[in-house]
Structures are given as structure tokens and as C-alpha cells.
Amino acid sequence: MSVISLVSYEDALASYDPVMGLEVHVELGTKTKMFCGCSTELGAEPNSQTCPTCLGLPGSLPVVNAIGVESAIKIGLALNCEIAEWCRFARKNYFYPDMPKNFQTSQYDEPIAFNGYLDVQLEDGSTFRVEIERAHMEEDTGKSSHIGGATGRIHGASHSLLDYNRAGIPLIEIVTKPIEGAGERAPEVAKAYVAELRELIKALDVSEARMDKGQMRCDVNLSLRPHGREKFGTRSETKNVNSLRSVERAARFEIRRHATVLDEGGTIIQETRHFHEEDGSTTAGRIKDNAEDYRYFPEPDLVPIAPARDWVEELRAGLPELPRVRRARLQGEWGLSDKDMQSVLNAGAVQPILDTIAAGTNAEQARKWWMGEVARNANETGTELSEQPITPAQVARIAALVAEGKLNDKLAKQVIAAVLAGEGEPDAVIEARGLAVVSDDSALGAAVDQAIAENGAIADKIRDGKIAAVGALVGAVMKTTRGQADAAKVKDLILAKLGVEA
Amino acid sequence: MTELIKRTAADTAAAIASGEVSAVEVAQAHLDRIDAVDKKVNAFLHVDTEGALSAARAVDEKRAKGEKLGPLAGVPLALKDVFTTKGVPTTCGSKILEGWIPPYDATLTTRLKDAGVVILGKTNMDEFAMGSSTENSAYGPTGNPWDLSRIPGGSGGGSAAALAAYQAPLAIGTDTGGSIRQPGAVTGTVGVKPTYGAVSRYGLIAFSSSLDQGGPCARTVLDTALLHEAIAGYDPLDSTSINAPVPAVVEAAKRGEVRGMRIGVVKEFAGEGYQAGVMQRFNESVELLRELGAEIVEVSCPSFTLALPAYYLIAPSEASSNLARFDAMRYGLRVGDDGTRSAEDVTALTREAGFGAEVKRRIILGTYALSSGYYDAYYGSAQKVRTLISRDFDAAFAGVDVLISPTTPTTAFPIGERADDPMAMYLADLCTIPSNLAGNAAMSLPCGLAPEDNLPVGLQIIAPAMADDRLYRVGGAVEAALNDKWGHPLLEEAPAL
Amino acid sequence: MPGITREEVAHLARLSRLELQAEELDHFAEQLDVIIGAVARVSEVAGQDVPPTSHPLPLTNVMRADVVRPSLTPEQALSGAPAVEEQRFRVPQILGEG
Numbered sequence A: 001m002s003v004i005s006l007v008s009y010e011d012a013l014a015s016y017d018p019v020m021g022l023e024v025h026v027e028l029g030t031k032t033k034m035f036c037g038c039s040t041e042l043g044a045e046p047n048s049q050t051c052p053t054c055l056g057l058p059g060s061l062p063v064v065n066a067i068g069v070e071s072a073i074k075i076g077l078a079l080n081c082e083i084a085e086w087c088r089f090a091r092k093n094y095f096y097p098d099m100p101k102n103f104q105t106s107q108y109d110e111p112i113a114f115n116g117y118l119d120v121q122l123e124d125g126s127t128f129r130v131e132i133e134r135a136h137m138e139e140d141t142g143k144s145s146h147i148g149g150a151t152g153r154i155h156g157a158s159h160s161l162l163d164y165n166r167a168g169i170p171l172i173e174i175v176t177k178p179i180e181g182a183g184e185r186a187p188e189v190a191k192a193y194v195a196e197l198r199e200l201i202k203a204l205d206v207s208e209a210r211m212d213k214g215q216m217r218c219d220v221n222l223s224l225r226p227h228g229r230e231k232f233g234t235r236s237e238t239k240n241v242n243s244l245r246s247v248e249r250a251a252r253f254e255i256r257r258h259a260t261v262l263d264e265g266g267t268i269i270q271e272t273r274h275f276h277e278e279d280g281s282t283t284a285g286r287i288k289d290n291a292e293d294y295r296y297f298p299e300p301d302l303v304p305i306a307p308a309r310d311w312v313e314e315l316r317a318g319l320p321e322l323p324r325v326r327r328a329r330l331q332g333e334w335g336l337s338d339k340d341m342q343s344v345l346n347a348g349a350v351q352p353i354l355d356t357i358a359a360g361t362n363a364e365q366a367r368k369w370w371m372g373e374v375a376r377n378a379n380e381t382g383t384e385l386s387e388q389p390i391t392p393a394q395v396a397r398i399a400a401l402v403a404e405g406k407l408n409d410k411l412a413k414q415v416i417a418a419v420l421a422g423e424g425e426p427d428a429v430i431e432a433r434g435l436a437v438v439s440d441d442s443a444l445g446a447a448v449d450q451a452i453a454e455n456g457a458i459a460d461k462i463r464d465g466k467i468a469a470v471g472a473l474v475g476a477v478m479k480t481t482r483g484q485a486d487a488a489k490v491k492d493l494i495l496a497k498l499g500v501e502a
Numbered sequence B: 001m002t003e004l005i006k007r008t009a010a011d012t013a014a015a016i017a018s019g020e021v022s023a024v025e026v027a028q029a030h031l032d033r034i035d036a037v038d039k040k041v042n043a044f045l046h047v048d049t050e051g052a053l054s055a056a057r058a059v060d061e062k063r064a065k066g067e068k069l070g071p072l073a074g075v076p077l078a079l080k081d082v083f084t085t086k087g088v089p090t091t092c093g094s095k096i097l098e099g100w101i102p103p104y105d106a107t108l109t110t111r112l113k114d115a116g117v118v119i120l121g122k123t124n125m126d127e128f129a130m131g132s133s134t135e136n137s138a139y140g141p142t143g144n145p146w147d148l149s150r151i152p153g154g155s156g157g158g159s160a161a162a163l164a165a166y167q168a169p170l171a172i173g174t175d176t177g178g179s180i181r182q183p184g185a186v187t188g189t190v191g192v193k194p195t196y197g198a199v200s201r202y203g204l205i206a207f208s209s210s211l212d213q214g215g216p217c218a219r220t221v222l223d224t225a226l227l228h229e230a231i232a233g234y235d236p237l238d239s240t241s242i243n244a245p246v247p248a249v250v251e252a253a254k255r256g257e258v259r260g261m262r263i264g265v266v267k268e269f270a271g272e273g274y275q276a277g278v279m280q281r282f283n284e285s286v287e288l289l290r291e292l293g294a295e296i297v298e299v300s301c302p303s304f305t306l307a308l309p310a311y312y313l314i315a316p317s318e319a320s321s322n323l324a325r326f327d328a329m330r331y332g333l334r335v336g337d338d339g340t341r342s343a344e345d346v347t348a349l350t351r352e353a354g355f356g357a358e359v360k361r362r363i364i365l366g367t368y369a370l371s372s373g374y375y376d377a378y379y380g381s382a383q384k385v386r387t388l389i390s391r392d393f394d395a396a397f398a399g400v401d402v403l404i405s406p407t408t409p410t411t412a413f414p415i416g417e418r419a420d421d422p423m424a425m426y427l428a429d430l431c432t433i434p435s436n437l438a439g440n441a442a443m444s445l446p447c448g449l450a451p452e453d454n455l456p457v458g459l460q461i462i463a464p465a466m467a468d469d470r471l472y473r474v475g476g477a478v479e480a481a482l483n484d485k486w487g488h489p490l491l492e493e494a495p496a497l
Numbered sequence C: 001m002p003g004i005t006r007e008e009v010a011h012l013a014r015l016s017r018l019e020l021q022a023e024e025l026d027h028f029a030e031q032l033d034v035i036i037g038a039v040a041r042v043s044e045v046a047g048q049d050v051p052p053t054s055h056p057l058p059l060t061n062v063m064r065a066d067v068v069r070p071s072l073t074p075e076q077a078l079s080g081a082p083a084v085e086e087q088r089f090r091v092p093q094i095l096g097e098g
């Protein structure tokens, strides 16, 4: 189906109500795999981090990684879940060459965490509660490279090569309950949920949750139903959507695609779909027919996990400040309105600001520069704030120069632009461009005298107490100094010369 | 040399320790014996001559240096081909693993090596331990040394036959539904299925994970106990391993007395299908125990009648999943990879060619039992039966110290008789299966020959989980009394090979 | 309790990746029908309020510390492989995705 023939998003939403389900897989940052002592370090030689267990050699047995369980409980607690008193691992049986045992050791009807929720904040500052069905433990598969076909795709390949270094790395799968009532904001909710979950995982320090490295992967399940109908429609499952932006785009595309099919009187096929980064579309994958039967049963090689209640409480007490709470705290500390805080969040500026404060600047200055010049550059180039070629330390240096009076705002903006343009460190830019503030009192004094002389009427007004008029004189001075003066200092000088108390 | 191979493990170890004989001489005597008789018996799938002699040399060197030797140092052993051995072929009796050389040792293999036990080679077995006759081996059946036209039991027929044919004084088996005890019974040897979790399963190629248990086999109760002590104990690589001291089995075997013990006779293990001569020898054993001062009590375990059906759902279910890894991708056989076929097709062709009929039957049966729609009726119910059987055992053990029964309803049947009649074959494990389902400990030891066919009959002793020592106490007493009565061990009556 | 049909056996064989021959299929279907007829007796207890036993020992919480243990060398890992390329297991073309 080509993109052109799709009904518009607005028309789709006018007729249908989307229902979403999000399944997120998080690779834990444990030192070893879930069921064996092999290292999980990235970048190792192929098949150098394997052992009888994670290669599925005959006779090998799994033993549970305690930190894997602990991480799962922490995630469950942070998602406001109940933690199982007793649960088991189960085998999910299906054949696939990247899975050494041809079953995945997972959890089935007894997940370690269940019935939770995550409140996510939308761009307008409102909160949407996403209900969590479950979070369970499982293991990753090996990695296959497909040889002989076009651009490493599976189709048309002559054969494949398997590296099992990743096989057995702990995964936590977090599954939402059906997300209903988001309406036109469904794609935004999906993105905000995954973003919030990522922040949460990072705050818990159980994974780096880098989507670009596959440490966090999202499946977007989506169905439409006509407004007013309770029963869910048939869903599609878009697999491995691996960036926040893609999550939103995939949901959006599927809403339009489903609506198009339904409008034409067609039926949605329950299938997996692949998301394409290039144009934001999805294409059909495997049809989920009834032949698929995973034959789950309790893993007999592992004994049940029964997390002691005092351990769970200990973990609960040890949870770090969660992102939502932290954001509220920072908003207070930085003295921001809800609207300003939301802008900071939307721009992804929290961490840059924090890092800049840590580098020695106050919150106001840090926010001012990141949300000003740097954010503008990010918008213009369509890139993330955190990806801008300027460091918090550089921003802090510029702010310090402003505070010292060596730069004024105008000059500071130029310095930032130059740093973003790759001209080097702020001090080097100032040196090279000769951007320092005119601070020589005699030169400045002459400029002030000249301005007073040329604007006698305004000077009189100021002398009469109309201090607000001083701006015009400051402007004149700045003009003669080509902006390289400290406006505050100029104002002080003018007032002093005119004998007026500021 | 005949003398060396007929000695017990305990005597052999003592002779090596005292310098009367070297470990190399002992190993060589057994290797020669294998050479002489194994063409007829087919107990071994692989004889590791070099490995055995070098292990024996190491024991001799240790002794020469004055180092203390363990209680089984230098004693030869036949290892069931279900345990991995680093650098030594391991096939599990299957074509699909032909030529596979594991890159790691099973924990049990390591323990044997650490104890100075000399591993002679790997023994024949029913493919993936599925069977009661060793006829399901991809490498041909093993003969019963009492009558080579008869089965040596299974799945550990190779290990039991090696003992009975004096090819080794010690052997290792695994017992999922009786694969140590039933071969022991039909070959006139001793075998113990320890409490589930007593012996590490790491490196034991899984048939049915929740039932499989490695254990010791020998010609005497004491030798079995010595081997039990060498292989049992906690292993952090096996999550189902028991983290507790091993019961004092050697001490119990030496003590061997039953005065004051309460022994239960399971009433359900009798009746239709039980050979008259088997019941006769069993009943005599009951009388013997009474004479030795035990109190005999009849107990009823009504759920045992459901044990066989439950077993034939649970074991195939787990097996269908355990054997999925044999897919022609990472090790073992690969068939049909002509550059055009898909991985899926190559997997299916390889499994078709590499698995025998019984394995395929059980994989299909297990796949069926786990299928959605059938799970509750079959696998789910079988697990409930398991609970009921455990409750029956608990109730019985509340009143008695051990239970006894015939090990198997009949003596060794002729090779081929039940080969294509799975249900008839399955009956061989009728008395042994309940212990696997409950996870407790059980022994089979010889209690005479059935008058009608002059073939060995096994007496089964069952003890509660973690009370494996009781098996040896009772077994030691029975063995001593019977040897007294016969004037020699039963095996002496076996025809020469 | 019903037995099993030839079609069901064929389906189960596909599910368990066994390329059964036609005559094998006939034979197994017949045998499995008998076996299933016999083992189906367990469903007598299906309705009973009895907890299922999945593990013979009442162990729980067996876990290991998150400490790296030596892996096999790549040579050992690949030693049994039917085919190797670029230090990886070489396998025939894979159809579709899992």
C-alpha cells in the first residue's frame, strides 16, 4: 500500500478511536548474562562471550542472575506494580536459529511484577496514566547477519552467520494494558510513555536504555474501533521501533493505514509489521496464524522465585528519586512556571541544564542559554538538544564571562553561534573575533559624554527623574561602541554622569 | 587377570593403595576384558584407552609420591554416554550427536576425575535415555550378559551390562523412570537413583529435567555407596541441586542391618502383569527382612496406578522442549544443506534422519501434551497426579522407614519382543516411575533368579528424599544375608561369556 | 477422551520440525492414538482441587551472584559447528522472522 492513498490522520480520528498496546524490551546492564556467567560487555569478538549454557550445548543448565531479578523487581516497583510472592520461569517453545535452545526462557502466566501504572506528561503539561499489565524476565537471542542478499536483509540471503554473544543477555519485557481514550493523542502518548520509561530505567540505573544500541526496543500494537464501539478491532504489531520519534510515527502511520483499510470495507489482518525509518511507513511481516503455539510450561531447570517481602521493601526503600518527582523538584529549585518547565522538558534541556549548573553556573543562566541560542540551533537543524556541538562546560564558561561583565548578551550569542559552528572554545572565539566588551572606562566615558551631548532633551528628562528614558542613551552608547559594551555598566555611567540615583 | 576384573571396587582401591597392584594394571585388565567380550555384549559406544591409561598412570604417580589416594582412586568405571566428557565423544545413543566432542565436562565427570576414578569409556544406552531395553540406541542393542539374546534393560543397559560382564566394577547411570534400577534388576547388579537433586545434572544431556537423576551402579551395595559418595553433593551450576550434606551412605552400607526398621510393602505393586518367579523372589525377600528383624507393614498408595500415564505425559513434554536444540545449526548432524534449502527445512530433515522412532514418538507426544487446548487436560493433570503420588509417599513414610517392591514386573525379555509395542515396553517401568515423579531415593539389588527362566530378579527399596542412607542400610543387610544363603554373589551364577 | 488423527500428528510433526515420511506418519498416528488413549486417564484428576507439582523438590530462590565466569574460547564454541564463517556459525538461509 502506498503512502499517498492513506486517509488523513484527522479523517482517521474523525471515524475511529485508536487502542494501543506497547511492549518494551529493556536489556539490563548486568555484568553477566541472565542464566550464565558470560560477560555482557558490548563490542567483543563474535562468539567469544559464550559458554555451554548460552550456546544451548547438550547437558548445560541455567542459573538465575540475582541482579537480573533485583533489577526486575526495581523496575516493577518503580512502575507501581505488585511484586509476585512466588513466580516461575517458563519455556516459550519455537524454533529459530538465533535462539540456541529453540526455546526462550521467559515468564508466562506468573510474571514477577504486574498491575502497575506509569503517569506520563504530555507536551501541554497534562498527565496521562498508562496502565501496566506486567513486567517479566527473559533472555535475549543471538545476532544473525544475512549474507548474499541486498544490504544484509534476510530476504534473498544465501545463508546467515550467527554470533551468540548477545544470546542470554537479560531482558525485561514491560507490557501495557490496552491504552484507551488517548484519541488523537495516541501517538504522542506512545512516545511520551516510552520516553518516560526510558528516563525511569536510567534513573534506576538498571540499564543505559540506549534505543540506538538496541538496549531498549518497542513494539507498537494498534487497533482501531469505530467511535462508540467497546470491542477492540484487530490489531497489528509493529516490531522493533527503535527511537522515540519512530514510536510516534509508527503509531500515526498505523492509525492512518488501519482507517484506510477499514474505510474501504477491508479487514485488518493480525500480523507483525516492520517500521521503516526512511518514510515512517510500515510493511507486512509474518501473519500470526493459529499454528503458532508456544507450548509454554514451567522451566524445570530453574526453581521458583519467591522474593521475600522484606527484600522487596528494602528495594522499594532504596529506589532513587523517580523522574516525575525529580522534575517537580527541579521545577521548584529553578523557580519555573509549569509552562516554562514544560518547554524545558519538551526541548530535552533538563540534563544539559543540570550539567551546566554542575559546571558552575546558576540555573537561570543555564536555562537561558540552552533554551535560547542552543535550542534555536537545534530547531533549525532538526536535531536533539543533547546532540548540539556545544558542551555544558562551554555554556558555563560563556555564562561566567557574562557574569564577569566580559561579555554582554549580544556578544554571548555570537560566541555560542561560533562554538556551534565549530570555531573552538569560547575564549578562543572571543580572542579570534575580538569580541570582548569595551570596558576601558575612558573610552566608554567619552562615548557616554558624546551621547549626553547629542541627546540633551533626553538627558534633561532623566535628570527630572524619568529614569526609564535612560534606555535611549544606553542604545546610543552601544551603537557607538558597536555593541561591545556592558549595557548595565553603560547605564550606571550615564546615571552617574547625570547625577541621578538609580 | 580374571581375578582383577572380578574384584569389588573397594577391594581394587585397597589393592592399589597398598601397592599390591598398580592402577595401570587394573585399567589394562579391564581394557583387555572389554576387548575380549564387548563385540558380543556391545556395552561400550566408545572406549577411551588412552584417557583411561593416563588417568591410571596419574593415580600411580600420586601414590608413588606418597600422596593420599581417595577411596576409589584407580578404580575403572563405565560412564553412560549421557554425560559430557571434554574431548571424548558423547552421543547420547543418537545419530544426531554422532562425532560430537563436547568442549566441557559434566560436573559428575569432573568429580570422577577428581576422585581418581579411571573412566574406561562411554556406555550404550537407549537414544536420549528413552527406553527400557537399550534397543533404541542408534548404535545397536546391548546384550544381557546372562543371555545375550535378551535385553539388559534400559536406558542404561550398557552400564549395567558392563558391570555384569566384568568390564568395569563401577558404572554411572541416569534414572528418569527407572533407567538405573531396571537395568540393574535384569542384569543382577546394584543401582541407585539418588534423591532428585543429590547428583548434579550439569552436563547430563537432559531427557526430562524434572525427573532425570544421575546415580551409581556397581556389583555390590558397598561399591555403589562409595561411588554415590564420590558423585553426590551440591553444585552451584545446577539450580536444582540440593545444598545439604550427602547422607552417610557408605557408613550405612557397612552397617547393613534392619533390626527395628519398619518396612512397607506397596500393595499396588503386584497382580496382573507380574511374573510368578519375580513375585516369588520378592516375597522371599520380604520374609528374609522379617527374619532379619524388620517389621513388615502393608501400605497402599492408590495414586500409583496413575503414575505411568502421568510419566508418559511429563517426560515426553519436557523432552520435546529439551531436544529442540538439536537443530543442525550449532553442533551435531546436519542433513540436506545443499545451498538451496532453508534453515527450517535443514532442521526438519536433520531431525528426521538423526532421531530414532521412539524419540520422534515422544517428541510428538510431548508437543501434543503441551499444546494449547490440551495442556490442562494432559500436562496440567499429570502434574496434579505428581502431587497425589507425593502425598501417597508422604503418608506411607509417616508409618514406615522404607518401602519395598519388585524393581520390574518381569525378568529380561528377548531383544525385539517389545520393540514396536511402546505400551508393552512402558510397563517395564511400572514400579520405578513413582519415585521419579516424587523425587525420592530408590535402589535395586539382586534378590535371586526367577525359577522359570533363571534370570535375575531385582528388589526395589524406596526411601524418602534425603534419606538415601536407608537404602544402603537395608540393601547391605539383604545382600549380606543372600550372599550367605547362596554362598556367593548372584553374578557368579551367570554363564561365562 | 478422544485419540489423535493423522492430520494432528502431521501438524505436531511440523511444529516439532520433524520431516516425517508418509508411512512413518501412518504408523505413529496409530501408535500415538493408543498411547494417548492410555495416558488420557490422568485427566480423571483434572477437576480435583490439587496443586500441580512442577518441581520435585520444594526449592526456591536459587540464584547466583552477578560475577563473570570464563567463557569458552570462540574455537571451543565453534568446535562442533557443521559450518563456520568469520568466527560465526554458518547456517542455511533463514525464512521470515521469529
Ligand SMILES: [Zn+2]
Pocket: A033, A036, A037, A038, A049, A050, A051, A052, A053, A054, A055, A168
Ligand atoms: Zn554463557
